[in-house]
Amino acid sequence: MTEKKFDYFVVLAGMRTGSNLLEEQLAAMGGIESHGELFNPHFIGKPETKTSWGLSTKDRDADPIRMIGLMKRAAEKLPGFRLFHDHDKRAIDHVLEDPLAAKIILTRRPIDSYVSLKIARKTGQWWLGDLTSARAARVSFVAEEYSDFLNELSDFQKRIAHALQVSGQTAFYISYDDLSDAAVIEGLGKFLGADGPPDQNKIMAKVQNPTPVEDRLTNPKVAEEALNRMSTPDLGRMFSYEPDRGPGLKFFRVGRTVPLIYMPIRGAWIDPVPEWLKAIDPDQQVDTGMTQKDLRRWKRQHPGHRSFTVLRHPLPRVYDAFCRFILPLNIETYADIRDTLMTQYNLPLPEVFPDDLYDIERHRDAFLAFLKFLAGNLGGQTSLRVDSTWASQNALVHAIGQFVVPDRVIREDRLADELPKIAEEVGYDAPKVDTDTETTAPFSLDAIYSPEIEKACELAYRRDYIMFGFNAWRA
Numbered sequence: 001m002t003e004k005k006f007d008y009f010v011v012l013a014g015m016r017t018g019s020n021l022l023e024e025q026l027a028a029m030g031g032i033e034s035h036g037e038l039f040n041p042h043f044i045g046k047p048e049t050k051t052s053w054g055l056s057t058k059d060r061d062a063d064p065i066r067m068i069g070l071m072k073r074a075a076e077k078l079p080g081f082r083l084f085h086d087h088d089k090r091a092i093d094h095v096l097e098d099p100l101a102a103k104i105i106l107t108r109r110p111i112d113s114y115v116s117l118k119i120a121r122k123t124g125q126w127w128l129g130d131l132t133s134a135r136a137a138r139v140s141f142v143a144e145e146y147s148d149f150l151n152e153l154s155d156f157q158k159r160i161a162h163a164l165q166v167s168g169q170t171a172f173y174i175s176y177d178d179l180s181d182a183a184v185i186e187g188l189g190k191f192l193g194a195d196g197p198p199d200q201n202k203i204m205a206k207v208q209n210p211t212p213v214e215d216r217l218t219n220p221k222v223a224e225e226a227l228n229r230m231s232t233p234d235l236g237r238m239f240s241y242e243p244d245r246g247p248g249l250k251f252f253r254v255g256r257t258v259p260l261i262y263m264p265i266r267g268a269w270i271d272p273v274p275e276w277l278k279a280i281d282p283d284q285q286v287d288t289g290m291t292q293k294d295l296r297r298w299k300r301q302h303p304g305h306r307s308f309t310v311l312r313h314p315l316p317r318v319y320d321a322f323c324r325f326i327l328p329l330n331i332e333t334y335a336d337i338r339d340t341l342m343t344q345y346n347l348p349l350p351e352v353f354p355d356d357l358y359d360i361e362r363h364r365d366a367f368l369a370f371l372k373f374l375a376g377n378l379g380g381q382t383s384l385r386v387d388s389t390w391a392s393q394n395a396l397v398h399a400i401g402q403f404v405v406p407d408r409v410i411r412e413d414r415l416a417d418e419l420p421k422i423a424e425e426v427g428y429d430a431p432k433v434d435t436d437t438e439t440t441a442p443f444s445l446d447a448i449y450s451p452e453i454e455k456a457c458e459l460a461y462r463r464d465y466i467m468f469g470f471n472a473w474r475a
Contacts, residue, residue, distance in 0.1 A: 005193055007072055009080035009102035010095045012160055014153055016116035017108040018176045019082050020127055021205040025185050028202035030195030031077050038071070038081035039064060039088040045081070064091040078102075078192060085156035096163035102192055103169065105160060108176035111227065114149050115139060115213050128208045132344060134381060138216055141223035150230070180243065180380060210379025212462075242378055242386050242395045247403035249290055253277055254298050256285035259305035259426045261295075263406055265396045266388040267312060269320045273419070276433040280423055292403070306426055308408040309400060310415065311393055314461040315454065315473040316445055321389040322370050323441040328353050337384055345373050345382075354442070364448040371456035378460055394463045449473070 009026075013019040027034045035052070036045035044052045044060060044067075051057075053070040060067045068091070071079050080102070083092060095101045120126050123135035164171055172191045178184040186197045214220040253262040253274050258281045262273050278286045290298070299305060325334045326341065329352065341347040347369045350358045376382050378392060388396070400406065410418045416432045423430035454472050458465050 004078075006078065006102040007098075007100040008068070008075070009078060009104060009192055011080065011082045011104045011106055012095075012156075012171075013082060013106035014084055014108075014113060014156070016113040016120065017106050018179050019106055021179050021203070022104075022106055022174070023082060024203045024205050025179070025198045026080065026188075026192075026194075028198035028200070029189045029192075030199075032189075032192065032194050033075060033077040033079050035071060035079060035081045037084065037087065038067060039083060039091045041087070061088070064088045065094055067091075068094065078194070085152055092159075096160065097167065099167070099169055103160075103164070103171035104188065105171050105173050106176070107157070107173070110150050110153055111146070111213055111223075112176070112209075113153075114146050115141070115216050116209050117149075119209060119216060125208065128206045128381065134208065134376070138218045140218045141220075141226065143222070143226040146223075146226065147230075182243070204383075206381045206383075208381075210376075210381060211459075242380075242391060245388070245391070245395060245399040247400045248388075248396070249292060249295060249403065251288070252290055252295065253286050253288050254290070254295070254302075255281040256283040256287060257281050258423070258428055259302035260422065261298075261305060261307035261404075263307055263309045263400050263404070265309055265311065265393050265400075266391070267317050267321065267393075269312065269317065272415070272433050272435055273310060276419060276430070280428055280430040295404075304426060306408070306422055307404060307406045308410055308422055309397065309406045310410050310412055311397075311468060312412045313470055313473050314393070314464045315449075315457045317393075318371065318374065318390050318457065318461070319367065319441065319445045321387075322367055325387075325389055326370060327366070327442070328440075334387075337387075340384060341370070341373065345369070347373065358442070360443050360448060363443050364450070364453070367448065368453055368456055371453065371460055374460040375456070392461055392464050394467045445473075 009032075011019055011022060011026075013022075023034045023036065026032050037043070038045055038052075039060070042057075043049050044055075044057055052060075053067070053074055055067055055070065071081070083095065085092075095103070118139040119137050122137045122139055125133075125135045128134055160171075163169075172188055174184060174188060182197065189197055209216060213223075217223055248264075248266055251264050251266060253264070254260070255277055258277070260277060262277055264271060264273070274286055274288075278284055287298070325331050326338055326347075327349065329335070329338070331338075338349065342349050348362060348366050350362070373382070374390060377384060377386055377390075397409070408418070408422055410422075412435075415435055419433045420430045457473075464470060
């Protein structure tokens with residue numbers, strides 16, 4: 001631990017705000033230990049636990065402050081716990097008044113917490129370690145019930161805010177959306193004085209309900225009307241659970257002479273743009289593998305430059321990724337993923353490939369299973385990495401935009417028309433690009449396409465479909 005600023009920490013939150021995941025992230029940091037819901041009326045720390053540090057629940061309830069003192073004396077690291085509005089009022093009052101208690105205030109959009117709470121009560125699942133054990137359910141929205149939930153939440157947050165204001169204390173505020181932001185979590189560790197960021201191998205909790213709220217309700221229209229009356233609409237808000245990414249500068253392509261920057265959205269296709277760019281450059285040269293310094297220098301040397309990127313329809317893009325990296329056996333960097341997909345997620349992939357027994361029906365089933373896996377993978381429900389070849393284009397375009405916003409975003413099906421136009425803008429004549437690229441798929445996408453496959457793709461890439469206006473794929 002760095003220089004000690006606090007005696008202990010407390011996460012002030014509510015049910016279904018992501019507090020389990022936050023606690024795992026904290027406990028995975030060096031110098032931090034966490035003890036769950038220490039003042040839950042029904043247990044101590046974790047369900048079924050009735051004693052801690054020699055105190056029973058009856059002992060704790062008789063003197064809650066004693067429990068905090070015992071926790072501090074027994075701690076080998078900075079200890080802490082979670083505290084909700086329905087926990088012991090005396091414990092809440094004590095920590096709010098204690099300047100040596102580091103206060104972490106975790107919030108989530110109330111409608112998300114409300115619906116998640118109802119689903120957890122219906123399914124009995126309060127924690128998720130992986131997509132394979134996820135339980136899904138749809139629940140009803142009850143306006144009076146939600147209003148009571150909202151009032152309790154508001155009262156608790158007002159109580160916290162007032163206590164901090166009158167005592168001149170500060171707290172670390174973090175939202176549910178921030179839990180997937182590694183930089184924010186690292187900042188929280190610095191606030192507490194932890195020894196570095198969390199060890200990701202120790203974090204098992206996953207997002208339980210990544211889909212929009214409207215998809216989890218039996219009566220979304222009733223909910224929308226009620227929330228509009230409360231001035232808190234937007235059931236369909238979509239959160240991103242994908243990891244933050246860099247802009248991928250090393251993949252950028254720039255002309256040696258022609259002032260064009262191509263910023264590819266990483267994926268699996270056989271990209272014709274670099275060869276097209278090379279063909280129109282007077283030196284027949286394209287530079288890549290650039291740093292920010294290199295690119296800034298290039299921009300200064302090429303006044304009037306233009307930049308562009310290319311969008312693909314999500315379905316052919318992910319189909320290429322599946323056929324090039326998941327189906328074959330000889331891609332070393334994907335071998336472990338392939339094995340896990342077969343053993344843990346039951347993807348019906350062939351043990352060897354090519355395989356004469358692997359027919360079009362098996363291929364269709366395997367690809368459909370991969371799409372269903374991706375809905376969880378992109379939704380933060382699996383431990384497997386979100387690889388750039390199948391990451392959402394929304395996330396990748398956002399990453400590019402953190403460094404430079406492209407002048408033009410071109411659709412793949414418009415490449416032949418749009419590339420000559422952007423070349424013309426910088427004073428170069430250019431032939432149309434050859435978009436007849438070969439495929440490594442054993443069967444064409446057109447041959448295996450079905451409405452079920454389209455629906456599964458849209459579920460996995462909902463943000464791309466909505467943000468970029470994609471319709472159903474057509475050959």
